[in-house]
Structure formats: structure tokens, C-alpha cells
Amino acid sequence: LEILRYEGGAYESPGLTFVHPLVRAAVYDTLNPDERARMHQQAARLLTAADADAERVAAHLLQIPPFGDP
Incomplete structure (x- = not known):
């Protein structure tokens, strides 16, 4: 998740928000x-x-x- 924040794939607002649903799904699937x-x-x-x-x-x-x- 830290890499996504650094690379612009996620941002805090106040929680964690992903820039695209596919990014969220890809991260979720790795857990x-x-x-x-x-x-x-x-x-x-x-x-x-x-x-x-x-x-x-x-x-x-x-x-x-x-x-x-x-």
C-alpha cells in the first residue's frame, strides 16, 4: 500500500482511496x-x-x- 501511495495509485481521503476500481481489486486479490x-x-x-x-x-x-x- 505504501508503494501505491508513492506511485499515485492510492491516496488518503481520510481513509485509503484507490484511483481506479481495478487497482483496488488487484490489491485486494493479493491479500x-x-x-x-x-x-x-x-x-x-x-x-x-x-x-x-x-x-x-x-x-x-x-x-x-x-x-x-x-
Whole structure:
């Protein structure tokens, strides 16, 4: 992500925004499932702390796989 910021492929506004959906998809596809879950969890925490709409928080929480026994 630091390289994308340096090369102009992403910018902060106040979160991380990608210059094109294909760039976002390419970066997302390089993350392993644990990294994706951690990033979605962190995004949900940050959005909650910023009093974001519940729908935005829920969108990230729904991307975190369930854990434990069903």
C-alpha cells in the first residue's frame, strides 16, 4: 500500500482511496484471507469510532468470515 501511495495509485481521503476500481481489486486479490479479515475488522473499528453510518460498518463486518463452531 505504501508503494501505491508513492506511485499515485492510492491516496488518503481520510481513509485509503484507490484511483481506479481495478487497482483496488488487484490489491485486494493479493491479500490472504487473514489479512483481508484483519483489514475489514480495522476498517469497521475506525468507521465506528468516526460515527459512520451503520451500513458502512456492517459492510466491513460482513466481509469477516465467521469463526468458531457453528
